[in-house]
Amino acid sequence: MNTLSTHRKHVDHSSDYQDLAGLIYLLQAFAFVFGGIPFIFAVFLDYVNKHHVKGTWLESHYQWQIKTFWVALALVVIGTLTLPYLIGFVVLIAATIWVIHRIAYGWITLNNAKEIKKAPRFPLT
Numbered sequence: 001m002n003t004l005s006t007h008r009k010h011v012d013h014s015s016d017y018q019d020l021a022g023l024i025y026l027l028q029a030f031a032f033v034f035g036g037i038p039f040i041f042a043v044f045l046d047y048v049n050k051h052h053v054k055g056t057w058l059e060s061h062y063q064w065q066i067k068t069f070w071v072a073l074a075l076v077v078i079g080t081l082t083l084p085y086l087i088g089f090v091v092l093i094a095a096t097i098w099v100i101h102r103i104a105y106g107w108i109t110l111n112n113a114k115e116i117k118k119a120p121r122f123p124l125t
Helices: 014-030 037-053 059-081 087-111
Strands: none
Touching: 014 037, 014 059, 014 087, 037 059, 059 087
16 A cells, blocks of 8 residues: 655755756846846846745855845836936946846856855945
């Protein structure tokens, strides 16, 4: 006679969520090619899965990615609204450089299986 066991083995899924974080960095990078749409999918995946990594070193990556999205969105809105005053070009170029830095730094840190350390509080960090 077969019986069902209610005892589950603890399965470590951290590598799955590490791979997902890498996919999210890739989606963020693809946003430059596909007009920002992949960035929206990326932040959606971050929000849906961040509770799975709470309390682990991967939590810092999910928070990093979410913050990258919201600050980038704010900068793009500000840059777009100020385009008629020419300062918008500067804001959009700075936003692009900042997002590229955030994606590259996060991806490299993730591939080294390290937590993103909290930096001192500077604007846009």
